[in-house]
Amino acid sequence: MSYTTKKFTVETPVLAFRFLMDTFGITMSEAQKTIDRKRVYVNDELLTRKSARIFGEIAVVVFEGTSKGLIPVFETEDFAVYDKPSGVMIHPRKRSDGYTLNDEIKSRYGKDANAAHRIDKSTSGLVLIGKNKKAEIELKAIFAARKVHKRYFALVRGKISDEFLIDAKLKRDIATSQIRLKVHVDETGKPSQTRVIPVCYFEDKHATFIEAIPYTGRQHQIRAHLFHVKHPIVGDPIYGIDEVDAERFLDGSMTHEEQTRKTLSPRLLLHAQSLAFCYKGIDYAIESTFNAKSEFYNLLQEKVNE
Known part of the structure; x- marks a missing residue:
C-alpha cells in the first residue's frame, strides 16, 4: 500500500502544524497541506483547523513508497530517469490508487524527490525525477521554458x-x-x-x-x-x-x-x-x-x- 496510518499519543497540547513539522521533519507549508488534504485525525475526528492545539490520540495518514524493483535507467547526483511501464500513474490521486511511480521514487530517494513532469498513466516511457526540491524546481523550469x-x-x-x-x-x-x-x-x-x-x-x-x-x-x-x-x-x-x-x-x-x-x-x-x-x-x-x-x-x- 502507498498510504499508511501512523498513530501517536500527545499528552501536552501543541499546535497541529508544529506537531507535524517536528514529528515528520517537514516545513510549515507541508504540514498545512497535510491537514488540508484531510490526513490528520485527533481522537478519531478529522482535523480541519491548521491552527488548532491538539492532544490525545493523533493519527496521521502518510505516503510510504513500496518498491516493486523498478530501477532508474539513468541518474546523476541531482536527477534520475525512469522508464515507466504503461498502466502506472506517476502520482496517486487518491488513497486507494495503490502502486504508482511515486512508490519507486520515494522509496529510493526519499520524501523530497519528485517527478519534474508527467506522462499519462496509459503512456509508457521516460520520466525525469528531481532527487531533491532544488533540482525539481530547476528541472520544472527547463520544461516550462520548453527547453526539453x-x-x-x-x-x-x-x-x-x-x-x-x-x-x-x-x-x-x-x-x-x-x-x-x-x-x-x-x-x-x-x-x-x-x-x-x-x-x-x-x-x-x-x-x-x-x-x-x-x-x-x-x-x-x-x-x-x-x-x-x-x-x-x-x-x-x-x-x-x-x-x-x-x-x-x-x-x-x-x-x-x-x-x-x-x-x-x-x-x-x-x-x-x-x-x-x-x-x-x-x-x-x-x-x-x-x-x-x-x-x-x-x-x-x-x-x-x-
Missing part, C-alpha cells in the same frame, strides 16, 4: 506517408463534450504543435509506426492531435472510440477484455522515447531501450478497418 526536446513513438490507425506538422489549438472540457478530462481541438484553446514523422507502415495491419515530437506540452496533446487528423493511436480508450465507451473506461465500468476489443490493443500504443536537455551546463540525451516498433506491432490485435 521530447520524442515519442506511437502506432496509429491508417497509412501516413509524409511528415507533417499539426498546428491546432487545444482546449479541455468544452461544453459539447460529455467527458470532463477530454481535450479537443478548439479555436479558443491554447496554441499546440506536434510534428508527425512516419517511420514504418505495416500494410498487413493498416497501421503506421510514427515518431511524434510535441513542441508544446499540453495535456493529451499527441493523442488529441492524432485523433484530430483521423489517425488515432491504437489502444486509445478515450480518443478514437465513441464518448459513451470512453466515459465507461474512465469510470471503471469497462472490462479490460472489452477495452482490448474496442481499441484493438490491451494498452495505449504510445511511448515516451527520449529526453534531451541542458542542465547545469551539461547536455543530456537519454534514450529508452524499449523496442516500441516490435512490441506495438505484436500488441495490435488485428488489421485496422479502412
Whole structure:
C-alpha cells in the first residue's frame, strides 16, 4: 500500500502544524497541506483547523513508497530517469490508487524527490525525477521554458506517408463534450504543435509506426492531435472510440477484455522515447531501450478497418 496510518499519543497540547513539522521533519507549508488534504485525525475526528492545539490520540495518514524493483535507467547526483511501464500513474490521486511511480521514487530517494513532469498513466516511457526540491524546481523550469526536446513513438490507425506538422489549438472540457478530462481541438484553446514523422507502415495491419515530437506540452496533446487528423493511436480508450465507451473506461465500468476489443490493443500504443536537455551546463540525451516498433506491432490485435 502507498498510504499508511501512523498513530501517536500527545499528552501536552501543541499546535497541529508544529506537531507535524517536528514529528515528520517537514516545513510549515507541508504540514498545512497535510491537514488540508484531510490526513490528520485527533481522537478519531478529522482535523480541519491548521491552527488548532491538539492532544490525545493523533493519527496521521502518510505516503510510504513500496518498491516493486523498478530501477532508474539513468541518474546523476541531482536527477534520475525512469522508464515507466504503461498502466502506472506517476502520482496517486487518491488513497486507494495503490502502486504508482511515486512508490519507486520515494522509496529510493526519499520524501523530497519528485517527478519534474508527467506522462499519462496509459503512456509508457521516460520520466525525469528531481532527487531533491532544488533540482525539481530547476528541472520544472527547463520544461516550462520548453527547453526539453521530447520524442515519442506511437502506432496509429491508417497509412501516413509524409511528415507533417499539426498546428491546432487545444482546449479541455468544452461544453459539447460529455467527458470532463477530454481535450479537443478548439479555436479558443491554447496554441499546440506536434510534428508527425512516419517511420514504418505495416500494410498487413493498416497501421503506421510514427515518431511524434510535441513542441508544446499540453495535456493529451499527441493523442488529441492524432485523433484530430483521423489517425488515432491504437489502444486509445478515450480518443478514437465513441464518448459513451470512453466515459465507461474512465469510470471503471469497462472490462479490460472489452477495452482490448474496442481499441484493438490491451494498452495505449504510445511511448515516451527520449529526453534531451541542458542542465547545469551539461547536455543530456537519454534514450529508452524499449523496442516500441516490435512490441506495438505484436500488441495490435488485428488489421485496422479502412
